[in-house]
Amino acid sequence: MKKSVKVVVLMLAALVLGYYGYTAYQNSSSLKGVVHQDAVSVVKIGIHDIKKTLMLDALSAPSYYYKNSGSSRSKAKDDNKASTGKGVELMPHNLLFFTMPDVGNTLFTVFKIYDSNDFQTFINNEIAGKVRTDKNDGPEGYQLAFFKNRNIALAWNSEKLAVALAPKIENQSVVHVFEELLVGEKTISDTNHPLLSAIKSLEAHVVYTNGKGVSGLTFEDGSAVLKGAHQADSPFAKEITVPSYANSSLSFHYDLNLTEASIKEEFAKRLSNLPFFGKNNLDPSKIIQPLDGSLSFSIAGRTVQKDTAITYGYDDNFEKIAQKTVQEKEVPVLHLDLGLQEQKLQHYFSEVGALSENGIFEPFPLYQLKLVEQSSRAGFSTEHDTIVPQQKVSSYFFNVQTDFQRLQQDLAIAQTQELFSVLYNMRVQAWQEAENEIQVEGNINAVEDHINILSQVFFALNKKEDPAAKEPEL
16 A cells, blocks of 8 residues: 555656656747847746646636636637647747847747648638738748738748737838848847846746846736836936826826937937828927926826817708807816926927917827927826826836726726726836836736636636627617
């Protein structure tokens, strides 16, 4: 009897050691050959660790998962069906994204192809009609595909698929990176490399590093916890004055510290890649130049805006005439405050025709944002009666706070109802601990404190509409 017990114990120990050995191998090998040698930052999403966490959570709360799984079961079946036969490992042990020094506002990632024939069939079936056909074939034995909306680009050979994600793809710079990844094999193969070593050193579900520090996001029961430390290129203020509005459901403040001309130029260059500025004939450098870098945003209640709509009708003589009608609509109270070094912003917007006679910022299509410029700030607001915010002193150069239930009431957007219904609040802060040393902390709290927050969000986003709740069709 004792001998059989020892055998069972030894077998269990061998299984445990084997599992952890295999996991350690997969964890290490999944980091190799997928990040460019010149990458400046890396984000690791621990797919395996997230799956393990959610599996243990399901075992601890089976009734919750059983009750909610029915609402997303059919969708999950469709997803599983769609995920087979692609020939590419889209769910690796770790999924890594990285950025490059000379390719602004762009994320890259690399997937390993295990069956090139299946993958080519998948490409032919799934992206036909979605890409520009004049850019399908690349040189040097790999292929290219640029999606027509210009925010996704793909490149692949028989072994790897490289993906670029950006608000607006810059073809030449992206193709250069693709060629180095797929042809030049310029990828990091040593896990002791500073970037890979940093993301391995921190146990978290999502890890970010830029070589000057590391931050991690962990999904726990009832909350997501963020913590990190980084070295900054320039110091941040130990104390700043922040505009504060009463009854805010969301408040955000970030001191970008735009005191040097070179920093402003670099920031304006990044903004120039966003379609909004080109579409509205706005020069980011002219907008950034008078700013000091302090940016605050808040949502605080709802207000009514009046808009004049012009329609056309006919008079008694059957002549076409314009008819003006005043329409009222309820919108969120939005406040956007930009710190100023000099009062030039309003003049620039007027000069390029971006402001109406009433001071409404016309490039913003959703609501009427009125611009009021004062000595130290430029304020955009949907509340056209001038509201002077309170001034509060804060030690955080970055701070965001949200009450999701109140935010849902203020926004009144049906698409966010399911997600916000399972979230309680959020708070994230960053401050300068010592000279050029930044600390980051934050958390998002969910309604159910005994269920992993990721599961709560997943079930909320995949909740099926109850057929019984639908009104009968006539």
